[in-house]
Amino acid sequence: MRVTALAGGTGAAKLIRGLAELVPPSDLTIVVNTGDDARIWGLHVSPDLDSVTYALAGRLDVARGWGLRDETFNCLDAVGALGAETWFNLGDRDLATHLVRTERLNAGEPLSAVTAQLARRQGVASLILPMSDDPVRTRILTSDLPGVASGWLDFQEYFVREKASLAVVDVAYAGASDATPAPGVVDAIADADVVVVCPSNPVTSIGPILAVPGLVAALHATRAPVIGVSPIVGDAPVSGPAGALMRARGLPVSSLGVAQAYRGWLDSLVVDVRDAEFASALRDLGIASVVADILMTDHAREVALARVVLEGACA
Amino acid sequence: MRVTALAGGTGAAKLIRGLAELVPPSDLTIVVNTGDDARIWGLHVSPDLDSVTYALAGRLDVARGWGLRDETFNCLDAVGALGAETWFNLGDRDLATHLVRTERLNAGEPLSAVTAQLARRQGVASLILPMSDDPVRTRILTSDLPGVASGWLDFQEYFVREKASLAVVDVAYAGASDATPAPGVVDAIADADVVVVCPSNPVTSIGPILAVPGLVAALHATRAPVIGVSPIVGDAPVSGPAGALMRARGLPVSSLGVAQAYRGWLDSLVVDVRDAEFASALRDLGIASVVADILMTDHAREVALARVVLEGACA
Numbered sequence: 199m200r201v202t203a204l205a206g207g208t209g210a211a212k213l214i215r216g217l218a219e220l221v222p223p224s225d226l227t228i229v230v231n232t233g234d235d236a237r238i239w240g241l242h243v244s245p246d247l248d249s250v251t252y253a254l255a256g257r258l259d260v261a262r263g264w265g266l267r268d269e270t271f272n273c274l275d276a277v278g279a280l281g282a283e284t285w286f287n288l289g290d291r292d293l294a295t296h297l298v299r300t301e302r303l304n305a306g307e308p309l310s311a312v313t314a315q316l317a318r319r320q321g322v323a324s325l326i327l328p329m330s331d332d333p334v335r336t337r338i339l340t341s342d343l344p345g346v347a348s349g350w351l352d353f354q355e356y357f358v359r360e361k362a363s364l365a366v367v368d369v370a371y372a373g374a375s376d377a378t379p380a381p382g383v384v385d386a387i388a389d390a391d392v393v394v395v396c397p398s399n400p401v402t403s404i405g406p407i408l409a410v411p412g413l414v415a416a417l418h419a420t421r422a423p424v425i426g427v428s429p430i431v432g433d434a435p436v437s438g439p440a441g442a443l444m445r446a447r448g449l450p451v452s453s454l455g456v457a458q459a460y461r462g463w464l465d466s467l468v469v470d471v472r473d474a475e476f477a478s479a480l481r482d483l484g485i486a487s488v489v490a491d492i493l494m495t496d497h498a499r500e501v502a503l504a505r506v507v508l509e510g511a512c513a
Numbered sequence: 514m515r516v517t518a519l520a521g522g523t524g525a526a527k528l529i530r531g532l533a534e535l536v537p538p539s540d541l542t543i544v545v546n547t548g549d550d551a552r553i554w555g556l557h558v559s560p561d562l563d564s565v566t567y568a569l570a571g572r573l574d575v576a577r578g579w580g581l582r583d584e585t586f587n588c589l590d591a592v593g594a595l596g597a598e599t600w601f602n603l604g605d606r607d608l609a610t611h612l613v614r615t616e617r618l619n620a621g622e623p624l625s626a627v628t629a630q631l632a633r634r635q636g637v638a639s640l641i642l643p644m645s646d647d648p649v650r651t652r653i654l655t656s657d658l659p660g661v662a663s664g665w666l667d668f669q670e671y672f673v674r675e676k677a678s679l680a681v682v683d684v685a686y687a688g689a690s691d692a693t694p695a696p697g698v699v700d701a702i703a704d705a706d707v708v709v710v711c712p713s714n715p716v717t718s719i720g721p722i723l724a725v726p727g728l729v730a731a732l733h734a735t736r737a738p739v740i741g742v743s744p745i746v747g748d749a750p751v752s753g754p755a756g757a758l759m760r761a762r763g764l765p766v767s768s769l770g771v772a773q774a775y776r777g778w779l780d781s782l783v784v785d786v787r788d789a790e791f792a793s794a795l796r797d798l799g800i801a802s803v804v805a806d807i808l809m810t811d812h813a814r815e816v817a818l819a820r821v822v823l824e825g826a827c828a
Binding site: 239275282295 | 554555556571585587588589590591592593594596597605606607608610612615630631634635684716749
């Protein structure tokens with residue numbers, strides 16, 4: 199069974215760790231958000247690509263949800279001592295990924311080729327695809343930037359530097375209209391037996407993927423069932439700033455809001471047992487609901503939820 | 514007493530640690546070779562600038578002669594695991610220097626300004642000047658490059674990657690003819706009370722400095738005494754590949770060869786007690802010899818040699 203997953207960061211990495219236990223590596227393709235890629239110390243950092251790669255390589259710091267296990271931060275400390283910005287936590291071993299990526303991008307290789315090389319070198323046999331080789335950058339319009347009436351921030355400035363503490367007025371995907379899907383992305387959606395939308399922030403993790411021209415059309419066109427997992431339980435995201443971002447986009451902060459963001463092409467949505475009440479509202483949107491315990495608090499639960507997803511898709 | 518020192522790498526760092534005990538920081542200026550600067554993983558590495566800065570900051574790994582004390586190499590290991598080149602040993606804390614330097618150079622700041630900022634941040638009050646803000650690159654023509662009849666290598670490729678094991682045919686300072694001295698360099702030589710040529714390789718450490726148009730003229734013109742310390746004892750360099758490089762330049766591998774390289778503007782040369790015999794040959798070149806134990810095997814000897822240098826210059 200060929201499975202293609204659309205993925206953002208933390209929650210996606212967990213579900214993918216589960217899917218990897220059930221799907222042979224060569225049958226698993228992950229299409230990953232690059233909207234929150236950033237330049238840190240002149241290096242090209244791709245947080246979501248790395249989280250997915252590290253997860254599949256068994257190297258992810260699962261407790262933290264980002265970066266590498268057994269990491270050290272000696273370079274970061276030294277950069278701080280030299281007076282440069284240190285709000286983005288780059289570990290010493292993680293830095294190697296960004297150094298190698300940046301050097302190869304600067305040599306003219308596309309991000310998809312670099313990502314494939316990095317994954318292979320880490321022993322990952324599944325195909326990890328950036329949504330696009332073109333730069334798409336999620337930008338956040340905030341209303342209480344200190345000392346400024348309002349302003350557009352890069353996603354990592356909003357999320358990491360400002361700790362998602364500013365009021366969000368709007369979200370934009372800069373560059374999206376000129377971007378094309380990376381090689382293999384449209385085919386991976388078209389040729390899949392199941393398409394999975396991971397439990398990622400619908401606005402800043404899945405939203406940038408959907409903003410790449412051609413991807414929503416591919417989701418409409420695929421004959422595969424498309425099943426999502428809600429990143430929301432009740433009225434609160436499992437992690438991260440999805441609430442403020444969904445509100446800024448006019449979406450209710452609930453599994454219903456997630457369903458609204460994906461309406462038209464999503465066939466079914468896995469919602470938490472506490473959200474079974476949304477079944478009829480989802481049905482009105484043409485989306486079947488699958489009720490499950492969606493909190494992935496350990497690896498067994500990651501695998502269990504992945505099984506629910508695959509069975510739910512084929513139900 | 515204002516002291517200006519011309520410096521390369523390991524030997525220079527030792528003498529400068531000694532000079533720093535005798536000269537107030539604000540009276541000590543170091544003009545440093547940048548001919549062996551290199552791009553490693555896309556980063557601008559300035560080995561000699563860093564050795565001098567780390568030495569004056571008390572951060573140098575004295576035993577190794579390069580890099581930082583108490584260093585870790587986790588990034589380097591991870592870069593190797595990703596399949597990139599690891600022949601240049603960059604430590605995790607040392608990396609911070611190269612990241613910050615590269616980002617500021619890419620933003621358009623000159624190397625001299627970046628060097629000054631990095632030194633200040635490390636608590637160094639002496640003035641550390643790159644010989645030039647323009648790129649000058651020492652290149653080595655070798656005759657037994659494996660699989661190739663001969664070829665030009667960047668200095669670090671020859672010195673670190675090939676461990677200085679190849680036969681040297683010629684040495685060039687690419688870019689030197691178009692370079693200008695960094696701001697302050699000519700004045701530092703003109704206004705000094707003593708100019709010191711550190712015990713560095715005369716071909717690839719001091720040679721690139723002398724190749725910058727205007728610097729030999731400044732050494733001729735200064736009213737300060739110019740005193741050197743030989744990096745050679747008997748017929749062998751204290752460290753490094755100076756022998757092969759001096760031979761390629763037609764210089765005898767001895768303190769006499771060092772004197773020949775600096776003839777015309779060097780007033781005196783500190784030679785080892787084992788080389789007292791060169792006194793009359795040096796005198797024929799117009800260079801006075803100062804005989805001392807020049808091996809700096811511990812910090813007390815670094816200071817003792819620095820005292821010999823300052824007293825010898827003013828003799």
